[in-house]
Amino acid sequence: MKHRLLILLAILALLPAPSFAADCIEKACIEVYTKDGHIVIEGRKGKGPSSTKVAIPATTKQATPKPAASKKAVAPKPTVKTSKKPIVKKVTKKPTAKKSSTAATSLQDKLVESIPTAGISYQPSFSPLVNAPVYFWSDIPTIVTKKVEIVGELVEVRLRPTFIWHYGDGVIYVTRKVGAPFPDGEIRHTYSKPGHYLIELITRWDGEFTVDGISTRIPGEITTVSVLPITVVTAPIRFMN
Numbered sequence: 001m002k003h004r005l006l007i008l009l010a011i012l013a014l015l016p017a018p019s020f021a022a023d024c025i026e027k028a029c030i031e032v033y034t035k036d037g038h039i040v041i042e043g044r045k046g047k048g049p050s051s052t053k054v055a056i057p058a059t060t061k062q063a064t065p066k067p068a069a070s071k072k073a074v075a076p077k078p079t080v081k082t083s084k085k086p087i088v089k090k091v092t093k094k095p096t097a098k099k100s101s102t103a104a105t106s107l108q109d110k111l112v113e114s115i116p117t118a119g120i121s122y123q124p125s126f127s128p129l130v131n132a133p134v135y136f137w138s139d140i141p142t143i144v145t146k147k148v149e150i151v152g153e154l155v156e157v158r159l160r161p162t163f164i165w166h167y168g169d170g171v172i173y174v175t176r177k178v179g180a181p182f183p184d185g186e187i188r189h190t191y192s193k194p195g196h197y198l199i200e201l202i203t204r205w206d207g208e209f210t211v212d213g214i215s216t217r218i219p220g221e222i223t224t225v226s227v228l229p230i231t232v233v234t235a236p237i238r239f240m241n
Contacts, residue, residue: 027045028043028044028045028107028150028151028152028153029043029044029045030042030043030150030151030153030155030209030211031043032155032157032209032216032218033218033219033220034218034219034220034221034222037114037115037222037223037224038112038113038114038115038222039112039113039114039115039146039157039159039218039222040110040111040112040113041110041111041112041113041148041150041155041157041209042109042110042111042150043107043108043109043110043150043151043153043155044107044108044151045107045108045151045152046107046108107151107152108151109150109151111148111150113146113148113157115144115159115205115222115224116140116144116224117203117224117226118138118139118140118161118163118201118203118224118226119138119139119140119226120136120138120199120201120226120227120228121136121137121138121139121181122134122135122136122137122199122228122230123135123181123182123185127231127232127233128191128230128231128232128233129232129233129234129235130191130192130193130194130232130233130234130235131190131191131192132190132235133188133189133190134188134189134190134191134230134232135179135180135181135182135185135187135188136165136179136185136187136188136189136199137178137179137180137181137185137187138163138178138179138201138203138226139178140161140163140178140203141178142160142161142176142177142178143158143159143160144158144159144160144161144207145157145158145159146159153211153212154211155209155210155211156209156210156211157207157208157209157218158207158208158209158210159205159206159207159218160176160205160206160207161176161203161204161205162174162175162176162203162204162205162206163175163176163177163178163179163187163201163202163203164201164202164203164204165187165189165199165200165201166199166200166201166202167189167191167197167199168197168198168199168200168230169191169192169193169197171189173187173189175187191232193232194232194233194234195231195232196229196230196231197229197230197231197232198227198228198229198230199227199228199229199230200225200226200227201225201226201227201228202223202224202225203223203224203225203226204221204222204223205221205222205223205224206218206221
């Protein structure tokens with residue numbers, strides 16, 4: 001029975017520790033996610049916050065130097081011994097050594113990045129005509145790249161927008177392209193009736209982040225909305241003989 005117990009303990013000793021905890025101690029753990037319309041980049045390295053471990057020895061060892069009671073005894077020999085022991089040196093050395101070790105093994109930081117809102121432009125910019133194509137475009141690039149450094153690691157975030165155009169007359173157009181003015185623009189719409197319309201551009205962001213050459217998809221998505229009014233008029237009619 002003792003031999004079986006020794007074999008079992010030997011097998012348990014050879015088993016590896018949990019990979020997540022080991023990775024976060026040896027190497028920084030980076031997490032990128034979306035929250036409240038922003039990109040959050042969070043990093044952690046080490047055993048986590050250990051402020052309580054530093055505070056406990058500082059309070060207990062400051063309470064130990066109570067040789068004041070020995071002075072009340074008025075015994076000459078104990079007073080000589082307490083004066084020789086460097087009580088002050090013991091209190092100053094131990095907290096400083098532990099503070100430096102905990103600061104070196106525990107790192108945690110968080111960055112919040114905002115997402116730009118798309119601007120809307122169209123051509124012709126003044127009184128577009130009925131039954132004539134109107135060209136639309138946005139000032140957002142097809143990919144947005146940001147590089148940040150957190151807990152000693154370089155994190156590259158890449159975001160791609162998807163554009164959903166609501167032209168105000170019930171027609172919807174979805175594309176990954178930003179559009180352009182005449183004649184190269186691919187986002188265009190023709191109104192069949194004159195009137196005042198409200199253009200609504202919904203931009204949905206998704207992307208990925210890369211750390212040490214490993215890419216991971218960012219969970220969730222961010223949506224921004226831009227609105228711009230447009231007035232479409234009829235062309236003047238002239239009767240000629």
